[in-house]
Amino acid sequence: MLSLLLIFVAAIYFPGVIVKVKAIFAGRKGPGILQPWYDIFRLLKKGSVYSSSSSFVFQIAAPIYFTTVLVAALFIPFEESIALFSFTGDFVLFAYLLGLGRFVIILSALDVSSGFEGMGANREAFYSMLMEPAFFILMGSLAMFTGYTSFHDIFANLHYNSYFSAIIGIIASYVLANITLVETSRLPVDDPLTHLELTMVHEVMVLDHSGFDLGIIKIANNIKFVLFSTLSANCVIPQALDLWIRIVMLLVIQAAFAAGIGWLESFRARNKMAMNAQYILSINAVALILIFVAMIIKNKI
Amino acid sequence: MILLFKIALLFTFGMFFIPKNQKYLLALALQIMLIVPSTVWALDVLNNKTIIIDLGITTWSGSIQLTIDSLSAYFMLIINLICLCGLIYASGYLKPYLPKKRSVFISLHLFSFIWLHGAMLLVVSMRDGIAFLLAWELMSLFSFVLVIFEAQKESTLKTGINYLLQMHLSFALIMLGFLIAENQTGDLSFAGVGEFFSRNPNTPLFLVFLAGFGIKAGFIPFHTWLPRAHPAAPSHVSGVMSGIMIKMGIYGIFRITSMIQSDLMTIGIIVLAIGIVSGLLGVVMAILQHDLKKLLAYHSIENIGIIGMGIGMGILGKASGDHYLMVFGFAGALLHNLNHALFKSLLFFTAGNVYYATHHVNMDKLGGLAKGMRYTSYAFLIGALAISGIPPFNGFISEYLIYSGVINQLSNSVFIISILSIACILSLVLIGGLCVYCFTKAFGISFLGTRRQESFSEPKEVPKIMLLPAVIQVSFILAIGLMPAFFGEGAINIVQDLLHMPSSDFAASAVQSLTVVGHVNMLLIVLIVLIMLLRAWQQSQVKIAAGPTWGCGYTAGDFRHQYTPTSYADSLRELANPVIDYKKVYTPFPEKEIFPQHKEFHTESKDLVEEKTVLSWVHLIVNHLPKAGIAQSGLINDYLLYPMLFLILIGFLIALNIL
Numbered sequence: 001m002l003s004l005l006l007i008f009v010a011a012i013y014f015p016g017v018i019v020k021v022k023a024i025f026a027g028r029k030g031p032g033i034l035q036p037w038y039d040i041f042r043l044l045k046k047g048s049v050y051s052s053s054s055s056f057v058f059q060i061a062a063p064i065y066f067t068t069v070l071v072a073a074l075f076i077p078f079e080e081s082i083a084l085f086s087f088t089g090d091f092v093l094f095a096y097l098l099g100l101g102r103f104v105i106i107l108s109a110l111d112v113s114s115g116f117e118g119m120g121a122n123r124e125a126f127y128s129m130l131m132e133p134a135f136f137i138l139m140g141s142l143a144m145f146t147g148y149t150s151f152h153d154i155f156a157n158l159h160y161n162s163y164f165s166a167i168i169g170i171i172a173s174y175v176l177a178n179i180t181l182v183e184t185s186r187l188p189v190d191d192p193l194t195h196l197e198l199t200m201v202h203e204v205m206v207l208d209h210s211g212f213d214l215g216i217i218k219i220a221n222n223i224k225f226v227l228f229s230t231l232s233a234n235c236v237i238p239q240a241l242d243l244w245i246r247i248v249m250l251l252v253i254q255a256a257f258a259a260g261i262g263w264l265e266s267f268r269a270r271n272k273m274a275m276n277a278q279y280i281l282s283i284n285a286v287a288l289i290l291i292f293v294a295m296i297i298k299n300k301i
Numbered sequence: 302m303i304l305l306f307k308i309a310l311l312f313t314f315g316m317f318f319i320p321k322n323q324k325y326l327l328a329l330a331l332q333i334m335l336i337v338p339s340t341v342w343a344l345d346v347l348n349n350k351t352i353i354i355d356l357g358i359t360t361w362s363g364s365i366q367l368t369i370d371s372l373s374a375y376f377m378l379i380i381n382l383i384c385l386c387g388l389i390y391a392s393g394y395l396k397p398y399l400p401k402k403r404s405v406f407i408s409l410h411l412f413s414f415i416w417l418h419g420a421m422l423l424v425v426s427m428r429d430g431i432a433f434l435l436a437w438e439l440m441s442l443f444s445f446v447l448v449i450f451e452a453q454k455e456s457t458l459k460t461g462i463n464y465l466l467q468m469h470l471s472f473a474l475i476m477l478g479f480l481i482a483e484n485q486t487g488d489l490s491f492a493g494v495g496e497f498f499s500r501n502p503n504t505p506l507f508l509v510f511l512a513g514f515g516i517k518a519g520f521i522p523f524h525t526w527l528p529r530a531h532p533a534a535p536s537h538v539s540g541v542m543s544g545i546m547i548k549m550g551i552y553g554i555f556r557i558t559s560m561i562q563s564d565l566m567t568i569g570i571i572v573l574a575i576g577i578v579s580g581l582l583g584v585v586m587a588i589l590q591h592d593l594k595k596l597l598a599y600h601s602i603e604n605i606g607i608i609g610m611g612i613g614m615g616i617l618g619k620a621s622g623d624h625y626l627m628v629f630g631f632a633g634a635l636l637h638n639l640n641h642a643l644f645k646s647l648l649f650f651t652a653g654n655v656y657y658a659t660h661h662v663n664m665d666k667l668g669g670l671a672k673g674m675r676y677t678s679y680a681f682l683i684g685a686l687a688i689s690g691i692p693p694f695n696g697f698i699s700e701y702l703i704y705s706g707v708i709n710q711l712s713n714s715v716f717i718i719s720i721l722s723i724a725c726i727l728s729l730v731l732i733g734g735l736c737v738y739c740f741t742k743a744f745g746i747s748f749l750g751t752r753r754q755e756s757f758s759e760p761k762e763v764p765k766i767m768l769l770p771a772v773i774q775v776s777f778i779l780a781i782g783l784m785p786a787f788f789g790e791g792a793i794n795i796v797q798d799l800l801h802m803p804s805s806d807f808a809a810s811a812v813q814s815l816t817v818v819g820h821v822n823m824l825l826i827v828l829i830v831l832i833m834l835l836r837a838w839q840q841s842q843v844k845i846a847a848g849p850t851w852g853c854g855y856t857a858g859d860f861r862h863q864y865t866p867t868s869y870a871d872s873l874r875e876l877a878n879p880v881i882d883y884k885k886v887y888t889p890f891p892e893k894e895i896f897p898q899h900k901e902f903h904t905e906s907k908d909l910v911e912e913k914t915v916l917s918w919v920h921l922i923v924n925h926l927p928k929a930g931i932a933q934s935g936l937i938n939d940y941l942l943y944p945m946l947f948l949i950l951i952g953f954l955i956a957l958n959i960l
Contacts, residue, residue, distance in 0.1 A: 045839075045843070046843060047840070047843035047844040048840065048843075048845050048846070049845075049846045049847070049848045050845070050846070050847050050848075051847070051848065051851075052847045052848065052849060052850075053669070053751050053850055054749075054850075055669075055672050055678070055748075055749060056671060056675070057671060057678075057682070057748075057749060060833070062836075063832040063833045063836060064829055066832060067825060067828045067829045067832055070828060071824060071828065074821075085817055085820075085821055086817075087813065087814035087817045087818070088705050088708070088709065088810070088814045089701065089705040089708050089709075089814065090814075090817075092700075092701055092704045092705070092708075093692060093818060093821060096691055096692055096697055097821075097825070099689070099691050099733065099737060100691045100825075102737065103689065103691060103737055103740075103741060106737075106741040106745065107682075107744060107749060110741065110746070110749045110864065111671075111749040112850040112851075113668075113850060113858075113860065113862075113863045114850045114851065114852060114858065114862070114863070115862040115863060115864060116852075117850075118868070119864065121741065121745065121864070121869075122868070122869050122872060123872070125737060125738040125741050125742075126738065126872040126873065128734060128737070129731070129734030129738050130734070131734075132730050132731075132734045133727050133730045136726055136730045137723070137726070140708065140711060140723060143708050143712065144711040144712045144719065145712070146712070147712035149705070149708050207851050208851055211840075211843070212836050212839050216836075277872075291723060295716070295719060298712065300715070300716045300719055301716060
């Protein structure tokens with residue numbers, strides 16, 4: 001349960017840090033760290049407008065999306081504290097749960113019969129299709145390296161051999177960080193702040209959601225962010241340290257990651273749409289390198 | 302029991318002698334007479350052990366027996382379930398045809414349906430070669446009759462004949478396989494095949510059987526009949542054919558696979574490769590289809606591919622002595638048979654509902670059905686999620702079994718197995734992602750948004766009887782999703798029984814993790830309901846309004862602005878180019894046209910695999926055959942000359958001592 005607590009703590013400051021860092025780089029003072037959450041709470045209290053062309057699918061999409069992320073959070077371990085669910089191949093279920101959320105959000109975008117949202121839906125389906133293999137190759141290579149098959153066991157045994165673990169851990173962490181950016185539709189794949197619906201991915205899909213639905217979608221996005229960054233942090237935090245040092249490290253890494261995203265979004269432009277597929281495939285390629293590294297370490301080649 | 306079975310098959314002939322409106326009832330009664338004994342046998346076998354029933358018919362090769370082991374019993378239960386659903390569905394689907402069709406055609410259709418059911422039950426329980434081939438042939442023939450139900454359409458008839466020819470190729474190959482084995486062992490049966498395998502290199506004979514059964518199952522490149530026959534057949538038939546009849550090919554492959562003893566590595570790699578190719582190409586081709594039923598037909602190829610991957614990994618596990626991989630690969634493939642039978646027949650039936658209500662299955666003309674056809678769209682959505690392997694539904698469970706078998710041995714396996722395992726994982730993931738792409742398209746374009754065509758009447762929900770099979774199928778889909786441990790353990794036990802393995806702790810380890818999966822799925826559903834209740838409470842406090850879709854400032858939105866199937870599939874088009882010849886057909890705008898004329902645009906896709914592997918030969922032959930027409934001069938003198946020349950040739954050959 002410790003990991004769940006840490007995820008929620010990190011989710012509280014994560015979006016705020018990104019906004020703050022971006023504001024500072026833009027020369028503004030910026031809102032407080034908790035401002036994104038105030039916005040969400042305001043949304044949760046508001047009424048909703050439903051598109052007259054939408055059907056029941058639009059109504060169920062947001063709750064299902066929110067729930068899948070919430071349940072997926074129960075799979076994330078933090079070092080030796082066992083996640084609520086841990087079993088052989090639990091990362092398969094983790095990825096497919098997020099798949100369920102994606103499926104319904106894509107459908108909700110198609111449900112409002114808007115050309116813009118259809119565009120976003122199409123892109124989300126395409127990018128996630130390209131992205132998912134990277135996550136599985138990554139987890140596969142970690143499984144190959146450690147000889148274990150669940151999140152908890154993999155991360156608990158990633159550090160038995162310092163040199164090799166460092167190599168594997170750093171590459172894995174890098175790949176996971178990139179996966180995070182794609183999964184949560186941030187730069188360089190998607191710019192959530194661009195005010196041109198033609199070029200957005202995730203934000204354009206939720207254009208017609210409002211009030212409570214939009215609120216829980218935003219919460220889910222924040223949690224999803226932290227889920228992946230916790231996985232990423234798990235790859236690099238050394239096992240040998242005391243528990244409280246590791247907790248502090250985790251929280252600091254999360255904050256640094258958020259700051260990094262803020263920095264990235266301040267100085268980098270979004271990819272051209274046509275380049276995104278290449279970018280995502282290159283992440284896959286790095287993940288493939290990882291699996292060959294793991295094979296070499298295991299003396300298979 | 303056996304008497305009941307025989308009487309049922311005998312009484313099917315009565316179908317031709319009773320009034321039109323009572324035929325259906327007779328068919329249902331006869332089907333129940335088939336289902337009751339076979340279900341009793343199957344449950345008996347699953348609880349105890351193999352039973353042998355004498356059919357009381359003697360041929361020159363001895364008396365024909367039904368040998369039911371746990372694999373047969375498992376397939377029997379699926380056959381009964383899907384065929385029952387199919388016949389219930391047919392009662393509604395056939396209704397509009399009743400006044401239009403002549404009585405004898407209706408009789409023939411129902412007669413063939415019952416016989417297809419009976420023949421499939423016989424296929425899975427016959428061990429003798431002759432009897433098996435006979436049952437196999439009956440299955441092919443009656444399914445042919447079912448496919449050409451709308452034989453007044455020329456295209457349907459053509460498709461039917463194509464199907465019939467391919468099925469006979471399959472028949473010939475399987476017969477060839479049996480004969481090769483018989484030639485050496487003197488035993489024309491599965492036992493003879495097993496004996497042949499123990500004496501000779503396994504690969505050649507296995508390949509013969511793989512091709513024979515593969516045509517039925519629809520592995521690429523033997524898939525070409527599937528995307529034609531399924532859309533041409535009426536929906537209850539395509540549901541049954543895609544749901545269970547193509548699985549007879551898988552049954553055969555399982556049966557043969559359980560007997561192979563050497564060359565395991567080669568065979569495993571071949572099966573895995575065919576599985577991966579079928580899985581990936583099947584789903585890629587599916588995405589580019591506009592015809593809902595054709596799309597589903599290509600998905601059958603994809604799912605057969607997943608089953609093939611499971612079997613391939615199982616064989617590789619056997620080859621490398623990794624029993625965990627072997628059991629989990631086979632069990633995943635076996636469970637996927639049941640899963641695919643459930644959700645694919647569900648999807649075909651709901652596609653049939655769409656056709657029933659709108660008279661279209663072309664997605665370009667659909668859209669917005671979720672409002673008028675609420676229950677159909679619930680069913681289709683659940684089927685779509687299940688086929689994409691998404692929890693909490695059943696498709697995930699079988700894929701999870703394959704995944705966990707493969708992942709488990711990643712760190713200990715040798716290099717070649719590791720590489721193949723990674724290829725398997727990668728393909729499964731990619732197939733999953735492509736499936737999500739494809740079914741968001743299929744469901745989103747046909748059921749959501751607004752109608753893509755100016756229509757004067759809102760489509761209405763189909764009669765309740767046509768939704769009843771969906772209720773049965775959905776409850777099974779949910780049952781497998783929520784209680785995966787029971788079904789997973791069952792599949793593992795059947796595999797262990799089939800391979801004559803002593804019972805091990807694999808079942809226990811699968812039960813352990815599948816129980817957690819079941820709990821996660823239950824938690825997921827409970828939480829979704831809770832969040833929805835929370836929202837309902839919140840929304841009771843505030844104002845809820847309906848308004849137009851946000852058009853980014855543009856207020857004259859129109860149904861034509863929606864995404865179309867073509868545009869949704871557009872991102873994938875370039876990736877799919879090597880296998881699909883995808884063309885845009887349109888008249889371009891002339892340079893100086895001031896007032897635009899009526900223009901048309903549509904896209905066509907052609908299956909390049911079929912083109913390259915099958916049709917190129919056919920074209921070659923067809924192009925050169927007319928040259929032989931020179932001999933056909935129409936002069937009687939010439940025709941008398943030919944036998945003369947032939948005799949002279951024979952004379953020469955004898956003189957030269959060649960003959």
